[in-house]
Amino acid sequence: MNMKLGEYLREERKKLGLTQQDFVQNIISVSQYSRVENGEQDFKVSDFVKLISINNLDINQLIQTFQNNTQIKQTVLETLAQAFYDRDLTKVKKIKDYLKQSSLDNSLLLRTELIILTLENKDISHNKNLERQFSEELNKFDDWTNDKVFLQLFGSSMLIFxxxxxxxxxxxxxxxxxxxxxxxxxxxxxxxxxxxxxxxxxxxxxxxxxxxxxxxxxxxxxxxxxxxxxxxxxxxxxxxxxxxxxxxxxxxxxxxxxxxxxxxxxxxxx
Structure with a gap:
């Protein structure tokens, strides 16, 4: 994560009228967060996801602002995972709506569609259309077992094959x-x-x-x-x-x- 992301967090925090301490809510220390805002330090994606969640920041706005940032892709994956565990179908659908218009990796959209079908209790076992899409994504990688985004996608696709x-x-x-x-x-x-x-x-x-x-x-x-x-x-x-x-x-x-x-x-x- 770079300084621009730290600046984004600072702007959103100020819009909410929160101090740094109120904004982080003990997820990380105030001193650590201060360094993040100033672009002096990185922090775990999981902590970042918690921050945007507890402060109700708009994930779609975040994607739009940083859609060429690889860390944002990871943030979307983390957010989708949390929404899946929370069974929050509304949040997943909102993310899908924006991903359809963004230039982010197509595998993110495919994973979102898989999660929606699962949360809607749709039968995705042996779904030939999904299997084809997944295979197309797999063929993009020379060594898919070491590609982080693909492995995340694979973990969501167990019922297809x-x-x-x-x-x-x-x-x-x-x-x-x-x-x-x-x-x-x-x-x-x-x-x-x-x-x-x-x-x-x-x-x-x-x-x-x-x-x-x-x-x-x-x-x-x-x-x-x-x-x-x-x-x-x-x-x-x-x-x-x-x-x-x-x-x-x-x-x-x-x-x-x-x-x-x-x-x-x-x-x-x-």
Missing amino acids: DMDRLNIYMNKILSEYTNKIYSLSFEDQRRIAGICINYLNRCYSEKNLVLVNKSINLLNKLARNPDLLMYRLLGKYFKYLFNNENVKKDQILDLLKDAGYEKFTINLAK
């Missing part, structure tokens, strides 16, 4: 990342872990066990970083689910619900 084809894609990802996952950046670990969780969800519904153990093994190899706790916990959840250890599985479900993630658990295989 038949299991044979999906297993081929997952096998490539597992071969690429299993032995080095713990040494990657937090964002990269989170991205690959999210793919494994979505894949395991699909495997359970399809009674497909081909790569289940390998996927759970990758999740178990994530760095013991507190920020990755959810992904490691879900790795345990799927281990218990596939092994029919229902008491332990239900304990994790209850813990997630008690921690305020009841909407998230709706999407988990049970």
Whole structure:
């Protein structure tokens, strides 16, 4: 993120009549945020998404202002992910409306359409039109297993493909990342872990066990970083689910619900 983005945040904060302390609401320190406004420091995309969310900033205006900024693409992905977990169909549709008019990567629009269909409970399994669009995006990359935006898209597309084809894609990802996952950046670990969780969800519904153990093994190899706790916990959840250890599985479900993630658990295989 560059100084222009810091200036944007400062302008929006002043429009709201908020002090820096009121604006950040303990998401990051005031001193850290001050450096961001002055273009002296970057901060995590996840923190940025929280800031624009709690202050009700218009994501579409943000996209319009910074549509050539690669960090904004990541911000859109994070915002879509949060809207999906919140099951906020209205927000996702607003983002889609603007993306259709913007010059941002087409894969963002495709992911948005996937999320809308999912939230509307539409059946996207074996959807040939979506499969074709996805394949076209895949063909744009020489090494898709290392492209961040494509991996985000792939994580949202588990229901499109038949299991044979999906297993081929997952096998490539597992071969690429299993032995080095713990040494990657937090964002990269989170991205690959999210793919494994979505894949395991699909495997359970399809009674497909081909790569289940390998996927759970990758999740178990994530760095013991507190920020990755959810992904490691879900790795345990799927281990218990596939092994029919229902008491332990239900304990994790209850813990997630008690921690305020009841909407998230709706999407988990049970």
